[in-house]
Amino acid sequence: xxxxxxxxxxxxxxxxxxxxxxxxxxxxxxxxxxxxxxxxxxxxxxxxxxxxxxxxxxxxxxxxxxxxxxxxxxxxxxxxxxxxxxxxxxxxxxxxxxxxxxxxxxxxxxxxxxxxxxxxxxxxxxxxxxxxxxxxxxxxxxxxxxxxxxxxxxxxxxxxxxxxxxxxxxxxxxxxxxxxxxxxxxxxxxxxxxxxxxxxxxxxxxxxxxxxxxxxxxxxxxxxxxxxxxxxxxxxxxxxxxxxxxxxxxxxxxxxxxxxxxxxxxxxxxxxxxxxxxxxxxxxxxxxxxxxxxxxxxxxxxxxxxxxxxxxxxxxxxxxxxxxxxxxxxxxxxxxxxxxxxxxxxxxxxxxxxxxxxxxxxxxxxxxxxxxxxxxxxxxxxxxxxxxxx
Ligand code: TGC
Ligand code: FAD
Numbered sequence: 001x002x003x004x005x006x007x008x009x010x011x012x013x014x015x016x017x018x019x020x021x022x023x024x025x026x027x028x029x030x031x032x033x034x035x036x037x038x039x040x041x042x043x044x045x046x047x048x049x050x051x052x053x054x055x056x057x058x059x060x061x062x063x064x065x066x067x068x069x070x071x072x073x074x075x076x077x078x079x080x081x082x083x084x085x086x087x088x089x090x091x092x093x094x095x096x097x098x099x100x101x102x103x104x105x106x107x108x109x110x111x112x113x114x115x116x117x118x119x120x121x122x123x124x125x126x127x128x129x130x131x132x133x134x135x136x137x138x139x140x141x142x143x144x145x146x147x148x149x150x151x152x153x154x155x156x157x158x159x160x161x162x163x164x165x166x167x168x169x170x171x172x173x174x175x176x177x178x179x180x181x182x183x184x185x186x187x188x189x190x191x192x193x194x195x196x197x198x199x200x201x202x203x204x205x206x207x208x209x210x211x212x213x214x215x216x217x218x219x220x221x222x223x224x225x226x227x228x229x230x231x232x233x234x235x236x237x238x239x240x241x242x243x244x245x246x247x248x249x250x251x252x253x254x255x256x257x258x259x260x261x262x263x264x265x266x267x268x269x270x271x272x273x274x275x276x277x278x279x280x281x282x283x284x285x286x287x288x289x290x291x292x293x294x295x296x297x298x299x300x301x302x303x304x305x306x307x308x309x310x311x312x313x314x315x316x317x318x319x320x321x322x323x324x325x326x327x328x329x330x331x332x333x334x335x336x337x338x339x340x341x342x343x344x345x346x347x348x349x350x351x352x353x354x355x356x357x358x359x360x361x362x363x364x365x366x367x368x369x370x371x372x373x374x375x376x377x378x379x380x381x382x383x384x385x386x387x388x389x390x
Contacts, residue, residue, distance in 0.1 A: 006028075103244060106125050112232040
């Protein structure tokens with residue numbers, strides 16, 4: 001049974017609107033009802049739970065900030081963050097599905113697509129009738145996506161697309177993929193590649209120890225004929241995919257607070273109930289140190305995310321500010337997961353509790369959407385003006 005109670009040590013709820021709290025509550029209720037009961041088994045079996053798609057759409061997790069005229073929820077950035085927090089409280093893989101659909105597929109179509117592309121894809125993506133994937137990473141180009149070799153050539157009435165993308169969330173079942181590829185001049189563009197196009201395949205990646213309830217795969221393009229109307233015309237260059245990452249990284253900065261809160265809440269409850277040496281282990285100073293440090297770290301992360309949300313609502317959040325929050329909050333969550341696991345002793349390694357699953361999931365979260373090191377270098381560049389990537 002999911003007994004989760006959300007910690008709010010600094011009364012941060014006082015800074016939220018009634019609408020924010022209602023949106024969060026509906027996401028929280030859905031996670032308790034439809035995610036918590038099935039997620040451990042899905043992760044153990046490494047199976048994406050299809051049953052969650054409808055619910056994700058109903059709580060507004062597909063395109064929270066996309067305008068309602070295109071099927072989105074038309075919410076502000078803090079609502080988007082709160083939804084991601086609640087979903088990741090359930091599982092980072094479920095949040096990944098929503099992040100990719102919203103920020104990496106719907107956002108670029110909304111921001112850089114034609115009106116016809118928006119009408120064709122956005123309402124169905126918002127409703128979960130169509131699922132999307134985002135292909136930036138390649139086997140030899142992860143942190144350095146600008147070096148990508150996937151390319152397309154003008155072939156008369158269509159483009160001819162060749163190359164491969166790796167580590168792509170949602171790939172095995174996606175109906176449409178936003179694929180970043182270079183044209184004959186070496187300029188990066190986004191193409192909408194649809195399932196069923198000849199030469200396009202999406203093999204699943206197996207044997208993951210992390211994010212097991214999320215389907216990950218490759219996107220392989222072998223002379224795929226992409227209609228010219230499937231090119232996103234609004235923006236080209238590496239800045240186009242990187243701008244999508246800003247939005248997804250922002251959602252992760254909130255999302256991982258959910259995973260951390262779940263670990264803390266579980267560890268606190270367990271520590272108060274578990275008796276050793278004739279008293280609850282919560283009464284030992286060493287366990288109190290762990291729990292006290294967890295709630296301190298969560299509170300700092302909540303404040304960072306909320307301030308970033310305010311900046312984002314005002315259109316002022318910079319890439320570097322988003323990087324700092326993604327990096328800080330993921331590290332916070334992974335450390336809390338590791339400490340919380342220890343509070344549970346041997347029980348902590350079982351699937352009877354969510355902590356070990358969160359801990360393993362967070363190993364992906366600290367790597368994708370820019371690794372921990374890359375985000376540090378983005379801060380380094382921002383404060384010194386000197387890029388240290390190359
Ligand atoms: P650099 O020269 O710095 O920049 C190239 C051009 O892009 C512009 N730019 C941005 N534009 C918009 N938003 C941003 N965040 C931007 N960052 C940079 C920049 O101004 C420049 O524009 P222009 O006009 O001068 O050409 O590029 P670089 O090649 O030196 O690379 C910089 C670096 C390393 C920071 C960047 O490549 C990077 O962020 N690498 C990390 C790659 C990454 O995060 N991949 C994520 C793949 S998607 C994913 O993981 C999904 S997981 C989802 C899930 O399951 O939840
Ligand atoms: P590399 O870039 O090879 O990095 C390896 C190590 O070297 C890292 O520690 C890194 O920090 C370090 N390093 C690299 N460059 C530097 C440098 N300049 N200075 C110092 N250290 C450096 N990608 C997508 O496009 N779409 C998706 O949907 C998607 N989903 C994913 C889902 C999962 C489960 C995972 C694990 C990954 C996913 N990714 C996706 C890919 C993800 O974004 C990449 O794994 C990530 O960007 C890192 O690339 P890489 O794995 O090639 O590592």
